[in-house]
Amino acid sequence: MASTVLDLNHVRRGCAQCSLQQLCLPAGISAGDLQQLDDIVKRRRPVAGGERLFRLGDPMSAVYVARDGAFKTVALNEDGEEQIVGFHLPGELIGLDALGSGHHRCEGVALVEANVCEVPYDLLAHVAAQLPSLQQQLMRVIGQSVDRDQDHVGMLVRRSAGERIALFLHGLGERYRHIGQSAIQFKLPMSREDIANYLGLALETVSRGFSKLHEDGVIAVSGRRIEVLDTLELNRLAHVHEAVDAKRGRA
Numbered sequence: 001m002a003s004t005v006l007d008l009n010h011v012r013r014g015c016a017q018c019s020l021q022q023l024c025l026p027a028g029i030s031a032g033d034l035q036q037l038d039d040i041v042k043r044r045r046p047v048a049g050g051e052r053l054f055r056l057g058d059p060m061s062a063v064y065v066a067r068d069g070a071f072k073t074v075a076l077n078e079d080g081e082e083q084i085v086g087f088h089l090p091g092e093l094i095g096l097d098a099l100g101s102g103h104h105r106c107e108g109v110a111l112v113e114a115n116v117c118e119v120p121y122d123l124l125a126h127v128a129a130q131l132p133s134l135q136q137q138l139m140r141v142i143g144q145s146v147d148r149d150q151d152h153v154g155m156l157v158r159r160s161a162g163e164r165i166a167l168f169l170h171g172l173g174e175r176y177r178h179i180g181q182s183a184i185q186f187k188l189p190m191s192r193e194d195i196a197n198y199l200g201l202a203l204e205t206v207s208r209g210f211s212k213l214h215e216d217g218v219i220a221v222s223g224r225r226i227e228v229l230d231t232l233e234l235n236r237l238a239h240v241h242e243a244v245d246a247k248r249g250r251a
Contacts, residue, residue, distance in 0.1 A: 047116050053094060053108035060098035062118045066090045069114020070189035073097065075106040084198040086148065087190060091179050096145050111189045156200045164199045165209035166237035169219065173228060184228040
């Protein structure tokens with residue numbers, strides 16, 4: 001019970017004290033503007049692993065930011081099977097899939113125990129209209145989300161299994177770097193099954209891919225803990241496709 005109280009005290013801190021402020025908010029935002037944002041955050045709450053922030057078809061009522069922990073977004077393919085379409089780390093907005101239609105096209109699921117800020121979308125849009133710097137920041141974040149979606153599609157369509165795995169680990173490391181954590185030593189918040197689903201591969205293929213990278217000295221694997229031992233080689237393996245395309249273009 002005591003740990004629950006501590007968690008609640010932690011997540012009730014305002015935006016001014018949040019370690020993710022530099023990721024979520026524009027640089028140099030004034031104290032008054034920051035207070036406007038603090039006022040509209042509906043809830044700062046703990047989320048259990050496996051808990052859903054929203055479900056397929058729900059109307060868009062809010063956007064979410066993980067203060068810690070991680071989430072996945074899950075859609076259904078044409079056969080009614082679950083397809084993981086994204087992973088979300090601290091400071092990354094969750095729920096942008098509903099921007100176009102106003103209804104969620106996927107589900108947002110906590111991968112591990114997490115703490116999340118929930119911001120009512122209509123109030124956020126109203127405040128952003130009054131704060132150009134915030135509006136620009138939101139557009140930048142939305143653009144990053146679109147870029148990740150496009151990269152995911154390109155990865156599924158064109159890359160070999162080895163490239164997909166290397167690109168996934170390389171990209172995840174870069175995202176950890178962006179939030180101020182180590183890009184070469186990190187713990188995977190998702191299971192191997194989730195990674196296989198996201199990459200469009202069989203679980204056995206992902207396991208063999210991790211083992212090969214480990215045996216080749218590119219990474220060290222211990223359960224979900226990853227250490228990148230050869231960053232140059234991981235980067236090369238992740239971008240073999242671009243290198244081949246560039247070579248063909250020069251031919």
